[in-house]
Amino acid sequence: MTNTDSQVTIHMAASLDGFIARKDGSVDWMETSDEFAGGDTMDPEFVEAFLKTIDCYVMGSRTYETALSFEAKGLGWSYGDKPTFVLTRRELPRTRDTVEFYSGDLAQLVNGRLRPTFRSIWFVGGGVVSGECLRLGLADEVRYSILPILIGDGIPFFDKLDRDIALHLAEVKAYKSGTVGLRYEVR
Secondary structure, eight states, X not given: OOOTTOEEEEEEEEETTSEEEOTTSOOGGGOOOOOOTTSBOOOHHHHHHHHTTOOEEEEEHHHHHHHHHHHHTTSOOTTTTSOEEEEOSSOOOOOSTTEEEEOSOHXXXXXXXXXXXXXXXXXXXXXXXXXXXXXXXXXXXEEEXXXXXXXXXXXXXXXXXXXXXXXXXXXEEEBTTSOEEEEEEEO
């Protein structure tokens, strides 16, 4: 059965200057110590309820490797038991049954397999994958979590877009951590 109300979301956490990782792929800067007294709190119950609304994840191979490194450090697997599609042409370790590797046409994956099956599809990295998703017109919204830090150089949120992409600001939230969450609808 085709799911006609599916939504593709691109989500990324990035520095204020627009980088999702350092040039070497490290994300050590994501642990910031800022505090904004007027911000919302992300309590565990809210986060857990929100994550239940996501049906599947799509990511690039470097994001997958970063997630595996977090898991190896004892920080857990961030994507729960949700289906996770990793875009890669490389041989990578498959550590759980919910992970599937894909190397074909991105539009075919999204429109032919994911949209008919899942309501909430989240692209969670990286910059090349996010840029391609936008170039192909697959994204319905962009969620940008801006962390209170400037790192000066690194891997950009979006890799070389070939045109302007008009957005509509739908939501802004400030959190006690100093992070600002922006939600844009793709026009």
